[in-house]
Amino acid sequence: MFDNLSDRLGNVFDRLRGRGSLNEADVREAMREIRVALLEADVALPVARRFIDAVTEKAVGQDVLRSVTPGQQVVKIVHDELVEMLGGQEHQGLLLEAKPPVVVMMVGLQGSGKTTTTAKLAKYIRERHGKKAMMASLDVARPAAQEQLAVLGEQVDVATLPIVKGQQPVDIARRAIESAKLQAVDVLMLDTAGRLHVDQALMDEMKAVAAVSSPTEVLLVVDSLTGQDAVNVAQSFSGEVPLTGVVLTRMDGDARGGAALSMRAVTGKPIKFAGTGEKLDAIEAFHAGRVADRILGMGDVVSLVEKAAATVKEEEAEHLAKRMAKGQFDLNDLRMQLRQMQNMGGLGMLAGMMPGMKKAKAAMAESGMDDKVLVHMDAIIGSMTAKERARPELMNAKRKKRVAAGSGTQVQDVNKLLKMHQEMARAMKQIKKMGGLKGLAAMFGAGGGGAGGMGGLGGPGGAGAPPSLPGLGGMGGNMPSNLQDLMKKK
Structure with missing residues (x-):
C-alpha cells in the first residue's frame, strides 16, 4: 500500500x-x-x-x-x-477485561468488509486472547447477510446467534446479549447493518443498538481503497457514534495509503487492526511504529517473527531442525518450507518486512519474479512419487519428463528445482559438520547486514546484503542463479 x-x-x-x-x-x-x-x-x-x-x-x-x-x-x-x-508507539488493543459479555459493535458502510472483519476479529480473539466469542448479525436489510455470518462462523469455529426471521436489529441485540449470558460467552460481536452512504436512518439504527447493548468497543470498519473518502466517512461516524477505534481493511491493496495516515489525526481514534488479505486469519494488530518502519524502508522484523510463530507449526519446525542437524534434507522438507513461505504471505510480503530488502524487492519486480514460483515448485514436488521425494537421486530423464507433464511445467524447471535442492542438501551436510544443532544456531545467529541471517540455508549475505529467506539462500549476492531463473515469469 x-x-x-x-x-x-x-x-x-x-x-x-x-x-x-x-x-x-x-x-x-x-x-x-x-x-x-x-x-x-x-x-x-x-x-x-x-x-x-x-x-x-x-x-x-x-x-x-x-x-x-x-x-x-x-x-x-x-x-x-x-x-x-x-497513533503513537503503544498499540491500543481491544478492551476485553470488562465484565462478560464484553460487547464489540462493528459499524461502517456497506461493502467495507464489515461482516468478514467481524469473523476475522472473532477468530483473533479466540486464538490470541483465549476468549469464548459469539457473533450476531443485526443486518436485516442486505440479502443473506445473516446467513453469510453464520457460514463464516462455522469456518472460524465461533458460534453465531440463531437467525429469527423478521426480528429487527434492536430485538436481535437484546436476544444476543441474553444468549451470551446463558452460554457464558466472554465477547459478543455485533455485526450491524451498513448503507451505501452515510444517512440518518443508519445513524439512528446504530444509536438504538448501542443504547440497548452498551458496547465496550465500537469499531468503525473502513475500506482503505476508498482513499480520502474513507477519512470523510470516518469523520461522519465519529460525530454520531462513540467510536473507540478503527479497523482498516484491504491494507494489502494498491491504494496510496492516505486513509491510514489521516485516520488517526482526523478522528482522534486509534487504528486498532488492519486487514491484510482475503483469508480469515489475514488480520493483524496495527502498530504505528511498525508501519512507520515499513514506510521508511526499515522493515518490520517483529511482525515477521510474529507471523512466523503464528503460521509455522511447532512440530514441523522441530522435525525439520532434527533432520537438518543430521544433515538430512529431502524434497518433502523443501516442500514444507515452501508452504510455510506461502502461509506467511509469499516472497513479496517477506521481503517487505525485512530491513534492507527494499531494493531487492524492487529488483524482483523488475525481473518479473512473483509468488507463483512457490506454487509451481510445490506442483513439481507434488507430481513426484513418495519414493522420488524421499530419494531425489532417482530422478532420471524419463521421470523428469513425467513430472513436468504432471505439474504443467517444463523439464528445465524440474532440473532447476532439483539443482536448488542439491545446493540446500549440501548446506545441511555442512551444518552436520559444524556440530549439528549448535552449528545450526551459530549459522542462524550470523547474518549479513546486521539482519541475523533470517534463517537462510544458503549462508548469510555479504556485508550490507539483504537477509536470507527461509531455505532459499541469501537474497543478496548469494541467491542461487537457478532459483533466480525459476522465479522469472514465463
Whole structure:
C-alpha cells in the first residue's frame, strides 16, 4: 500500500544522507518534497500541513544542523512524527477485561468488509486472547447477510446467534446479549447493518443498538481503497457514534495509503487492526511504529517473527531442525518450507518486512519474479512419487519428463528445482559438520547486514546484503542463479 510513498521519501532521504552538512534551505526544500509526496499519497491536506510544520520546526534546529549526521537526524524526526501521526508507539488493543459479555459493535458502510472483519476479529480473539466469542448479525436489510455470518462462523469455529426471521436489529441485540449470558460467552460481536452512504436512518439504527447493548468497543470498519473518502466517512461516524477505534481493511491493496495516515489525526481514534488479505486469519494488530518502519524502508522484523510463530507449526519446525542437524534434507522438507513461505504471505510480503530488502524487492519486480514460483515448485514436488521425494537421486530423464507433464511445467524447471535442492542438501551436510544443532544456531545467529541471517540455508549475505529467506539462500549476492531463473515469469 505504501510503496509509492516509501519510494518518494526514500529518494528524499538518500539525498539528505548523501550530504556531509545541511543548512535550513536544504531542510525546507526536502520538506516541500515530502509534503508533495504526502498529498500524492492522498493524505488529508490539514494533516499533511501539520506534519510538515512539526517536522520542519524540529529539523531546522541547530542541534540537528550542526550534528555529525544531520541527514540521519532528519530521517529520525520524520520517523517519530510518522509514528505520532499514526497513533503513537503503544498499540491500543481491544478492551476485553470488562465484565462478560464484553460487547464489540462493528459499524461502517456497506461493502467495507464489515461482516468478514467481524469473523476475522472473532477468530483473533479466540486464538490470541483465549476468549469464548459469539457473533450476531443485526443486518436485516442486505440479502443473506445473516446467513453469510453464520457460514463464516462455522469456518472460524465461533458460534453465531440463531437467525429469527423478521426480528429487527434492536430485538436481535437484546436476544444476543441474553444468549451470551446463558452460554457464558466472554465477547459478543455485533455485526450491524451498513448503507451505501452515510444517512440518518443508519445513524439512528446504530444509536438504538448501542443504547440497548452498551458496547465496550465500537469499531468503525473502513475500506482503505476508498482513499480520502474513507477519512470523510470516518469523520461522519465519529460525530454520531462513540467510536473507540478503527479497523482498516484491504491494507494489502494498491491504494496510496492516505486513509491510514489521516485516520488517526482526523478522528482522534486509534487504528486498532488492519486487514491484510482475503483469508480469515489475514488480520493483524496495527502498530504505528511498525508501519512507520515499513514506510521508511526499515522493515518490520517483529511482525515477521510474529507471523512466523503464528503460521509455522511447532512440530514441523522441530522435525525439520532434527533432520537438518543430521544433515538430512529431502524434497518433502523443501516442500514444507515452501508452504510455510506461502502461509506467511509469499516472497513479496517477506521481503517487505525485512530491513534492507527494499531494493531487492524492487529488483524482483523488475525481473518479473512473483509468488507463483512457490506454487509451481510445490506442483513439481507434488507430481513426484513418495519414493522420488524421499530419494531425489532417482530422478532420471524419463521421470523428469513425467513430472513436468504432471505439474504443467517444463523439464528445465524440474532440473532447476532439483539443482536448488542439491545446493540446500549440501548446506545441511555442512551444518552436520559444524556440530549439528549448535552449528545450526551459530549459522542462524550470523547474518549479513546486521539482519541475523533470517534463517537462510544458503549462508548469510555479504556485508550490507539483504537477509536470507527461509531455505532459499541469501537474497543478496548469494541467491542461487537457478532459483533466480525459476522465479522469472514465463
